[in-house]
Amino acid sequence: MLLQLSVRNFAIVQSLDIELHSGMTAITGETGAGKSIAIDALSLCLGDRAEASMVRKGADKAEITACFALHNLPLAQQWLTSQELQEDDQECVIRRVISCEGRSKAYINGAPVSLQQLKGLGQYLVNIHGQHAHQQLLKADVQRELLDNYANHPDLLQELLNRYQQLQETRKQYQLLQDNQQHREARRQLLAYQVQELDEFAIEESEFEQLEVEHKRLSHSQSLLEQSQTSFHQLYDADDINALSIIQHAIDRLSELQEHDASLTPIVDLLSEANIQVDEASQQLRDYIDGLEVDPFRMQQVEARFSKAMELARKHQVMPEGLYEYHQSLVQEFAQLQQDDNQLEALALTLEQLKQAYIQTAEVLSRSRQTAAQKLAEQVQNEIRQMNMSQASFAIQVQFDPQMAINRQGQDVIRFVVATNPGQPADLLEKVASGGELSRIGLAVQVIASANHKVPTMIFDEVDTGISGPTASVVGQLLRRLGQDAQVLCVTHLPQVAACAHHQMLVTKFSDGKTTETHMIPLAQQQRIEELARLLAGDKLTDTALANARELLGL
Structure with a gap:
């Protein structure tokens, strides 16, 4: 308040x-x-x-x-x-x-x-009803809002809004996939060919680096073999003289001399280590030579695979070292495209399910509106018949239309219809009601609908325009009753x-x-009497006007 x-x-x-x-x-x-x-x-x-x-x-x-x-x-x-x-x-x-x-x-x-x-x-x-509220009543969205306020079903409205938002979000996803479907199909066909080509080649991770090393080795295998054999002969295998025997002879001679000069001992130690190193190197070189063979067939295999890797790398405009990663990325993209196609089908099914859920909620909301519409119409009709419209009939039609475009407010066509005179067919409010009749109907609808809305303060700004005489008294009583439960x-x-x-x-x-x-x-009370008298008779306060003012106040 x-x-x-x-x-x-x-x-x-x-x-x-x-x-x-x-x-x-x-x-x-x-x-x-x-x-x-x-x-x-x-x-x-x-x-x-x-x-x-x-x-x-x-x-x-x-x-x-x-x-x-x-x-x-x-x-x-x-x-x-x-x-x-x-x-x-x-x-x-x-x-x-x-x-x-x-x-x-x-x-x-x-x-x-x-x-x-x-x-x-x-x-x-606060809920404010302005001077033009009656004209606003002719708008379909205002009529719907008034009915929803009276029905007091915010949970249903929120549930409908949630279903609408879910549907819209899913529809956007579906539309985006569908719009890109042609491009996606062209890309999928290209990827199918590229992936198949790379699948057939089936390069493994780090394989190109290994091919490169083996290719170099096989390309120079004859030279490697000849030079390695010569080196082994000079280090170890030569009968007349080799590096190992030369070092050993030097060690023997200097070992005898170090007895006369101890400063030769470190040199002997270094030569002994060198002797061991040369011996080990010679053994490893012999093993290398034994394992090294000139294999023309293997050379052809490596040459062919190495060349194919280079060819595919140039074709796909990637470095040959990155061919494996590129292949895997194409496989993932192709799988994603396949998944998008499956998702499109799944979204189509989800869309239909969400649409049906929305329609079901809209139907429940419509039934709630129809129940409320009947009660509100009866109350409004009772009120306006006391406002010098004794023969008027008022109804609120709520028609559920499942073919209506899905929106935030549901799928109801809501119409306020009225017949103001006997024998007159009921028609839409805007076609039948005069200005004064619209004021009375609008005020009755606003007051009754507001009474069921949980807002503590309600303000009516000259909403009684077009009303006078006994009708005004009825309007006043209506607002007073509303004031018993609200400000x-x-x-x-x-x-x-x-x-x-x-x-x-x-x-x-x-x-x-x-x-x-x-x-x-x-x-204060006396001031009210004088103000009411002024409203009744103008600036000049007469005894009659004052008496009428007291009567209005029930004094």
Whole structure:
């Protein structure tokens, strides 16, 4: 519930502080006095767009502060908790500041927030019905929203929205795969040939490097054999003289001499090590020679595979060392393309399943709407028959259409139909109702639908336009009944409506020729009598008007 509203330098308001109460509060005043200005200010607190022209002339900024009671508002408390903005379980303070340049800042419980956050919280605090709400009632989406508010089935609406979003996301994936199918098929055919060619060659990891080494060795096998044999002969196998025997003779001679000169000992040791090394090298060289053979057939095999690897590398524009990795990447891409084709089929099946799930949920939602439509129509019809439309009939048609394009709101065609006179066929609201009749029907629909919507504060801004006489009294009683369970603020020019309020506030405007100011004050009982009399008879208060005002108040 809205407890307090403070406005500073907003439009023609210099300073305004009002306290509000539960029940119905009527806001009255002369035409042009600014009766709706408090509502405009509150709308800014709830996320409406700010403009520089809203700042009072000569002021550097405008500031609006609204304080709400959170008692019995679990959704608002949950939202505040989720946004880490809750400081007090009992109250919430929203502040909006607009600079003269048009920049604005918003705060919830002292913490800066975005306009989107203001709107997010505002939906749980206030519901505003503007001056043109009746004309809005002619729009199909407004009719659907009013019916859904009355039906009070948010879980069904959320479930439908979830199914719609799942369907849309899957449809995007399917469309993307389908759009690329032609390109994917061409690529798949190319890869099939390339993969088959590389599969047939079947190069193994690091094979090319091994081929390269073997190719070099086989290409020089004759030279390797001849040179290795010569080296072995010189190191070890020559009968007359070889390296090993020369070293051994040197060791023998120097070993005898080291007895005369100990400084020769390190040299003898080095030669002994060299003797061992030459001997081991000779043995390994002999093993190498034994294992080395000139194999023309193997040379042909290696030459052919080496050349083929080079040829394939040039063909696929890769380094021959990377041919194996390239082959594996093509295999993976080909498999992915095959998987995409399978996924396309799977997505088509999933799409159909999601579509059926959406339709089933839409059918459940439609049945809920149909049940609510019958009840709402009966209540609206009862109310408008008390508003000088005693012969009127009102119905809400909800027709489920499974062929309707899938959307966020379901697959219902919703029509508000009315017959205002006996013998007149029922037809769409916009075709039958006059301006005054539309006002009465629209007000009845809004009030009844709002009563079932869990918003604690409802504001009606001159929604009684086009209504007068006894009908106005019925409208006032309707709003008063609504005020028994919620806080109702009603800007009105009708004394019959104002008299039904639990509280009344007067908006006045003063001008000194240079500046203009608007004030809003609560009225005591005698002041209410005088204000109602003014509404009844004009500026000149007569005894008759005052008596009629007392009668309206039931005094």
